[in-house]
Amino acid sequence: MTLRLGTRGSRLALVQSTSVADALRALGHTVELVTIVTSGDVRRPDAAWGEGAFVGALETALLSGEIDLAVHSAKDVPIEREDDLVIAAYLPRADARDALVQRAGAPAATLASLPPGTVIGTDSPRRTGFVLAARPDLTVVPLSGNVDTRLAKLDRGETDALVLAVAGLGRLGWSNRITEPLAPEIVPPAPGQGALAIQVRATDAPLRATLASIDDAPTRIAVEAEREVLRLSGGGCRAPLGAFGRVVDGTITLTAGVVDPSGSGRAMASRSGLASTASALAATIADLLLPDRRWPAPTARRRGEETPV
Numbered sequence: 001m002t003l004r005l006g007t008r009g010s011r012l013a014l015v016q017s018t019s020v021a022d023a024l025r026a027l028g029h030t031v032e033l034v035t036i037v038t039s040g041d042v043r044r045p046d047a048a049w050g051e052g053a054f055v056g057a058l059e060t061a062l063l064s065g066e067i068d069l070a071v072h073s074a075k076d077v078p079i080e081r082e083d084d085l086v087i088a089a090y091l092p093r094a095d096a097r098d099a100l101v102q103r104a105g106a107p108a109a110t111l112a113s114l115p116p117g118t119v120i121g122t123d124s125p126r127r128t129g130f131v132l133a134a135r136p137d138l139t140v141v142p143l144s145g146n147v148d149t150r151l152a153k154l155d156r157g158e159t160d161a162l163v164l165a166v167a168g169l170g171r172l173g174w175s176n177r178i179t180e181p182l183a184p185e186i187v188p189p190a191p192g193q194g195a196l197a198i199q200v201r202a203t204d205a206p207l208r209a210t211l212a213s214i215d216d217a218p219t220r221i222a223v224e225a226e227r228e229v230l231r232l233s234g235g236g237c238r239a240p241l242g243a244f245g246r247v248v249d250g251t252i253t254l255t256a257g258v259v260d261p262s263g264s265g266r267a268m269a270s271r272s273g274l275a276s277t278a279s280a281l282a283a284t285i286a287d288l289l290l291p292d293r294r295w296p297a298p299t300a301r302r303r304g305e306e307t308p309v
Contacts, residue, residue: 002030003207006058006067009035010146015171016196017071020091023214034067059085062201069207070199074192074223077199079231088208089198089215090223094167096194096244098127098187099178101162101169104155110180111135111187114161121150121159125240125261130187131163132263147172163187167194185268188242188257191226195219218247218275222254225278229256232286241289245278252278258289 003024007017014033021031036057055077058070062085074090100111109115111134121143122128128140143150143159147168154162166181200207222245229243230236243256252275257268269288271281 002032003069004032004034004067006034006036006061006070008054008058009037012147012168012172013071016073020071020196020198023091024210027210027213029210034061036061036067036070059199062199068200068204069211072197072199074195074197074227075190076237077192077197077227079227079236082202084202085199086202086208087197088200088211090219091196091198091214092216093219093222094170094194095181096189097166097184098163098182098189098193099166099169100180100182101151101154101164101177102179103157103160104177106160108179111182114138119160120163121154121161122163124163124190125238126190126242126259127163127187129240129259129261129263130242130257130266132261133259133266134186136263147174151177165189165193184242184244184255188255188268189244190237191230191241191243192223195223197223221245221247221252221275221278225252225254225282226256228279228282229254229286229289232283233258233290243285247275250275252281254278254281254285256285256289 005017005021007013017033021033024031055072058072061067062070077087102109111131114135116137117139119139119141120131121141123142123144131138131140141159143153143162145153147164150162150164151174153159163182166178169175169178198211200211225245226243230239230241233239233241235241240261241256241258243254245252245254251272253270253272255268255270257266259266267289269285271284273281
């Protein structure tokens, strides 16, 4: 039997889906990649993507039986729980951090050492807010497109720097463009960033059993805890909230933060405990960050002023 694996058609999506296909082929399965066009793929080049933009068409194809499994960037999966579909496996996670990327040939700098007024491009409210919270003297401008498109815009001089995911850059062979990986305590990554989620129909017990053999437990525990912070906070994929979980020897450390996209109202929280308590830790952190579940984050008196929790 050939497993039909649904994927977006972008270069990054195909690289990611091929890694899943290779893991399944190593188990003796025949896998065919089926390219599905999503609403995120056909949006205007200058338009920011919306909730579920890269996922909905793949889920529809799953439910209709057009494909047997789908690969998503875990950070793009809508937070609402599905009854008919499940995430059957996560591959071992790549580096979850964001990265500062500068124009080719520019003198290397860190986020802390960039000259005042440096223009940084990103279409993420989360990245925008945390960058401005750390450096209110920088200028952040909207910049959308896939990784290759954004790098081309950067090198044409449309911005001085970018903030992109370390994982995406690495998977596309652009790790050499990273000027500085950004610490999660400064710019917490999107929940699920760097992880690949494999989705199947809930009723497909044989395929769920197959995928269980490649499911990485530490990645699942960390990603589900991060997403639980987001869910309990009442946010979605484009909420200005970051979360990062790390599981070592049965212990999880979960760090999360919220910020207004203007850079104000920054709040961070971190807790550690047994991996079996990850959901409870996520609930504690969500309560600390946004006790009234109001978005955007509480506004501090001055841009960059942090609310300690």
